[in-house]
């Protein structure tokens with residue numbers, strides 16, 4: 001896998017690439033990509049100019065646009081409202097295509113008793129360390145330590161132990177100040193490949209923008225398909241282009257109209 005180790009400075013920006021909107025399939029991560037991160041996931045909002053840029057792009061691309069997120073579909077819809085687009089939620093464990101049909105991966109149907117057991121372990125840790133925040137997504141669990149970054153190792157070790165105990169159904173997904181237990185066998189890259197097999201995405205050139213480790217499988221699949229990959233912010237990546245922030249992405253998207 002080609003890895004782009006450069007930081008934002010000196011990396012190629014997408015501003016001088018020709019993006020034919022009518023023949024491109026647009027895939028976007030949400031948190032940290034379309035919207036700035038916030039102290040808690042509930043506080044993340046789409047800026048009005050980003051919402052306008054997405055609505056225009058959805059229209060001009062023939063609705064060949066999808067959000068590929070770690071959030072559940074219902075949560076993505078809430079942030080994008082009133083715009084409704086195709087969504088891959090829970091890192092690809094649930095997919096709503098452009099026709100509005102929702103499919104759940106087999107591993108999405110996780111044993112709710114297992115999730116409850118794991119949530120109880122995490123709640124006990126949070127009771128000791130109130131700076132931690134659990135996000136229970138039904139079939140995925142995230143433990144955020146943005147409010148207590150000094151607990152990174154405790155959070156990692158706890159989540160890794162749970163992932164090991166439930167390895168048949170769950171995998172550990174690191175992210176920015178978060179560790180997550182996501183359903184095993186799904187990925188953002190897999191979700192993009194699935195959507196690229198269907199109208200209106202099929203036959204187009206894929207473009208994927210993301211900011212975090214979970215997006216790397218998306219970058220890899222889109223690079224393999226000869227598409228365009230853009231990393232938001234710093235950090236190692238196999239994306240071929242970079243933009244510094246969600247605001248810079250919006251500025252660029254507005255140039256595509």
Ligand SMILES: [Mg+2]
Pocket residue numbers: 029030031032033210211212
């Ligand atoms: Mg993100």
